[in-house]
Amino acid sequence: xxxxxxxxxxxxxxxxxxxxxxxxxxxxxxxxxxxxxxxxxxxxxxxxxxxxxxxxxxxxxxxxxxxxxxxxxxxxxxxxxxxxxxxxxxxxxxxxxxxxxxxxxxxxxxxxxxxxxxxxxxxxxxxxxxxxxxxxxxxxxxxxxxxxxxxxxxxxxxxxxxxxxxxxxxxxxxxxxxxxxxxxxxxxxxxxxxxxxxxxxxxxxxxxxxxxxxxxxxxxxxxxxxxxxxxxxxxxxxxxxxxxxxxxxxxxxxxxxxxxxxxxxxxxxxxxxxxxxxxxxxxxxxxxxxxxxxxxxxxxxxxxxxxxxxxxxxxxxxxxxxxxxxxxxxxxxxxxxxxxxxxxxxxxxxxxxxxxxxxxxxxxxxxxxxxxxxxxxxxxxxxxxxxxxxxxxxxxxxxxxxxxxxxxxxxxxxxxx
Amino acid sequence: xxxxxxxxxxxxxxxxxxxxxxxxxxxxxxxxxxxxxxxxxxxxxxxxxxxxxxxxxxxxxxxxxxxxxxxxxxxxxxxxxxxxxxxxxxxxxxxxxxxxxxxxxxxxxxxxxxxxxxxxxxxxxxxxxxxxxxxxxxxxxxxxxxxxxxxxxxxxxxxxxxxxxxxxxxxxxxxxxxxxxxxxxxxxxxxxxxxxxxxxxxxxxxxxxxxxxxxxxxxxxxxxxxxxxxxxxxxxxxxxxxxxxxxxxxxxxxxxxxxxxxxxxxxxxxxxxxxxxxxxxxxxxxxxxxxxxxxxxxxxxxxxxxxxxxxxxxxxxxxxxxxxxxxxxxxxxxxxxxxxxxxxxxxxxxxxxxxxxxxxxxxxxxxxxxxxxxxxxxxxxxxxxxxxxxxxxxxxxxxxxxxxxxxxxxxxxxxxx
Numbered sequence: 001x002x003x004x005x006x007x008x009x010x011x012x013x014x015x016x017x018x019x020x021x022x023x024x025x026x027x028x029x030x031x032x033x034x035x036x037x038x039x040x041x042x043x044x045x046x047x048x049x050x051x052x053x054x055x056x057x058x059x060x061x062x063x064x065x066x067x068x069x070x071x072x073x074x075x076x077x078x079x080x081x082x083x084x085x086x087x088x089x090x091x092x093x094x095x096x097x098x099x100x101x102x103x104x105x106x107x108x109x110x111x112x113x114x115x116x117x118x119x120x121x122x123x124x125x126x127x128x129x130x131x132x133x134x135x136x137x138x139x140x141x142x143x144x145x146x147x148x149x150x151x152x153x154x155x156x157x158x159x160x161x162x163x164x165x166x167x168x169x170x171x172x173x174x175x176x177x178x179x180x181x182x183x184x185x186x187x188x189x190x191x192x193x194x195x196x197x198x199x200x201x202x203x204x205x206x207x208x209x210x211x212x213x214x215x216x217x218x219x220x221x222x223x224x225x226x227x228x229x230x231x232x233x234x235x236x237x238x239x240x241x242x243x244x245x246x247x248x249x250x251x252x253x254x255x256x257x258x259x260x261x262x263x264x265x266x267x268x269x270x271x272x273x274x275x276x277x278x279x280x281x282x283x284x285x286x287x288x289x290x291x292x293x294x295x296x297x298x299x300x301x302x303x304x305x306x307x308x309x310x311x312x313x314x315x316x317x318x319x320x321x322x323x324x325x326x327x328x329x330x331x332x333x334x335x336x337x338x339x340x341x342x343x344x345x346x347x348x349x350x351x352x353x354x355x356x357x358x359x360x361x362x363x364x365x366x367x368x369x370x371x372x373x374x375x376x377x378x379x380x381x382x383x384x385x386x387x388x389x390x391x392x393x394x395x396x397x398x399x400x401x402x403x404x405x406x407x408x409x410x411x412x413x414x415x416x417x
Numbered sequence: 418x419x420x421x422x423x424x425x426x427x428x429x430x431x432x433x434x435x436x437x438x439x440x441x442x443x444x445x446x447x448x449x450x451x452x453x454x455x456x457x458x459x460x461x462x463x464x465x466x467x468x469x470x471x472x473x474x475x476x477x478x479x480x481x482x483x484x485x486x487x488x489x490x491x492x493x494x495x496x497x498x499x500x501x502x503x504x505x506x507x508x509x510x511x512x513x514x515x516x517x518x519x520x521x522x523x524x525x526x527x528x529x530x531x532x533x534x535x536x537x538x539x540x541x542x543x544x545x546x547x548x549x550x551x552x553x554x555x556x557x558x559x560x561x562x563x564x565x566x567x568x569x570x571x572x573x574x575x576x577x578x579x580x581x582x583x584x585x586x587x588x589x590x591x592x593x594x595x596x597x598x599x600x601x602x603x604x605x606x607x608x609x610x611x612x613x614x615x616x617x618x619x620x621x622x623x624x625x626x627x628x629x630x631x632x633x634x635x636x637x638x639x640x641x642x643x644x645x646x647x648x649x650x651x652x653x654x655x656x657x658x659x660x661x662x663x664x665x666x667x668x669x670x671x672x673x674x675x676x677x678x679x680x681x682x683x684x685x686x687x688x689x690x691x692x693x694x695x696x697x698x699x700x701x702x703x704x705x706x707x708x709x710x711x712x713x714x715x716x717x718x719x720x721x722x723x724x725x726x727x728x729x730x731x732x733x734x735x736x737x738x739x740x741x742x743x744x745x746x747x748x749x750x751x752x753x754x755x756x757x758x759x760x761x762x763x764x765x766x767x768x769x770x771x772x773x774x775x776x777x778x779x780x781x782x783x784x785x786x787x788x789x790x791x792x793x794x795x796x797x798x799x800x801x802x803x804x805x806x807x808x809x810x811x812x813x814x815x816x817x818x819x820x821x822x823x824x825x826x827x828x829x830x831x832x833x834x
Contacts, residue, residue: 016473056433061504062500062503064510064511065496065497065500065503065511068495069496069497069500072496075489076489079471080470084474094485
């Protein structure tokens with residue numbers, strides 16, 4: 001008998017029929033002989049509807065009251081899911097975040113978990129009940145309702161799994177698992193059987209937003225084994241764990257890409273100490289997320305550097321830089337929008353030099369030039385022209401031996417490699 | 418400076434505009450120099466919508482989960498009201514039932530208050546915050562969310578007023594106060610300045626459902642002074658308190674009536690001990706509310722008796738009686754539907770014999786015959802034919818000196834009396 005945490009997102013419980021399917025799924029898992037705790041998000045559009053209601057009354061509401069409002073979304077989900085499980089003949093009890101023992105600091109809207117007191121949940125499990133826990137929400141030390149911010153429900157599931165020492169935390173979603181790249185772009189993208197926490201973090205940050213990075217970090221830190229799988233099929237999904245074995249000779253696990261990237265270059269910057277801190281501090285204060293930063297060489301005491309932002313933030317970023325011109329003198333700025341960032345990720349590349357060169361080669365063969373490069377131990381990212389993105393990703397997918405063949409898909413020997 | 422509890426029902430906060438009006442009202446009261454705690458119900462149709470959602474998934478859901486579901490309605494209200502107060506420049510914090518310290522037994526759906534721990538609310542008031550408390554909801558000893566059942570938000574307001582020793586508990590509603598009778602039936606019905614708890618209880622039970630009887634009982638028991646007043650006007654409303662002064666020579670405070678009454682008569686019942694307990698026990702078990710019961714004399718060891726039920730329950734009641742025929746032999750039953758119950762209520766009638774006779778006289782003068790009579794110390798009820806109801810109520814209103822004149826309405830001397 002295993003102890004399993006099953007997490008369902010808002011789209012998985014967004015209708016009567018889906019709620020029933022989730023309840024059925026839970027009871028199937030329980031009948032296999034497991035103890036089941038469930039974490040569930042707010043249904044479908046509930047959260048957006050609540051936000052709309054609040055904006056009509058106060059465009060800038062206190063974070064404490066926003067938490068009070070939004071947590072009703074998950075509370076509705078857990079009650080309805082518990083009722084549905086009862087209707088199907090099971091036993092279930094629902095628990096809000098505070099009832100499930102989630103304690104946080106008092107940073108409303110983005111609270112950090114300080115402690116989990118899972119006695120009530122363990123008590124329910126001991127009585128063969130399905131414990132249905134509201135994701136995203138908790139209670140501060142002084143008894144106020146708090147929320148965990150973005151990725152909150154994934155984090156709730158992982159943190160609960162750690163607290164009750166679950167054998168596995170299953171994240172149910174609308175895809176089959178983690179793929180080697182976006183199957184909409186590369187039709188023979190491969191569903192991965194396993195991936196390491198670090199690889200998942202790189203992929204998650206790069207846009208394959210099936211699983212929130214914060215939850216992956218929490219899982220890595222507490223050694224919680226994750227499985228990402230579909231709410232709609234019985235497929236096995238993808239394991240996320242400390243060490244995921246690579247197939248023989250494969251160094252890249254997956255390929256991610258992010259559209260709508262803009263590059264901003266600042267030329268002829270007076271190279272005084274603290275200049276970078278000045279520029280990027282001001283951008284951060286302006287709420288602008290900067291991704292890749294590249295500084296080229298210094299000549300005559302002046303430096304050129306470039307960085308990327310989401311194209312929607314480009315104009316705001318230029319405004320911030322213009323505003324700094326007195327403190328940070330420079331010759332000129334230039335921008336280029338309509339770019340994409342494509343990244344290869346894989347723990348195997350640590351011990352395989354030449355992977356970056358192989359990437360550049362594959363991109364070059366598509367007639368595309370590389371604008372910027374950024375590397376980490378398990379990742380190489382290139383900023384390139386937006387077109388032809390699909391051809392570039394497909395070429396990389398093939399070049400790094402990720403294409404699945406008919407035989408591979410049904411578990412037989414691979415055609416290539 | 419007074420400490421005031423203000424209670425607003427669901428229709429008072431049912432739209433953006435109404436929510437803003439309520440927040441404005443609260444801040445006006447605070448600027449008069451008072452400390453303000455507010456109790457609010459779920460907005461408009463929220464509760465019905467939640468019930469519909471649950472029925473689609475489980476027609477007979479566990480009461481614990483129903484409480485979990487329904488309490489989100491008030492939680493949404495308190496968050497939005499607190500936000501609105503902030504938007505208007507005030508300070509407010511919202512509190513769920515459990516946060517406000519409401520503790521109950523574990524009878525989900527109809528829990529009884531066991532204790533109130535109002536420290537958090539008193540703390541907010543001490544900081545000049547408006548404490549916005551969710552009506553209807555609480556927490557059981559083992560930490561489950563409970564609801565107080567019908568009239569729950571009125572009860573929350575009164576219980577909170579008792580716990581924080583408020584000077585007054587103001588119940589805001591869509592009418593100006595308590596009237597001597599229904600103004601839709603008697604256009605010159607008089608708004609009462611004051612009424613006693615006992616009179617209010619009789620009127621509330623009799624259908625003037627502005628204030629739930631349970632809340633009135635709680636107020637009487639704890640000596641909480643109530644005021645019923647309008648959310649929409651600045652009128653003074655009606656005080657509900659221990660001793661409400663009667664005007665000189667007036668013995669009746671108000672006239673209530675209830676339509677859709679059916680009388681059931683059972684004739685020739687074997688007069689064995691326990692026969693009444695048998696019949697009315699079985700009706701109660703069948704969920705049928707019996708109101709007036711009249712037993713006429715016994716002859717030859719056989720009794721006739723009659724009782725009233727809501728006409729919708731008439732057939733079910735006859736079925737229950739038929740099912741008892743072996744245990745409780747009788748000769749025949751007869752029924753009469755389409756009746757009304759009209760009642761006069763007033764503490765003054767205790768010391769005024771002849772009030773009942775005066776009532777019968779007024780009814781008789783309208784050509785209406787009295788079918789049944791029931792009396793208490795401060796009430797006389799008659800079951801009569803449904804038509805002409807309006808004329809009967811108007812006649813009683815006039816006969817007992819309740820009509821308001823133009824002068825009376827603006828505060829001048831009364832024309833009559």
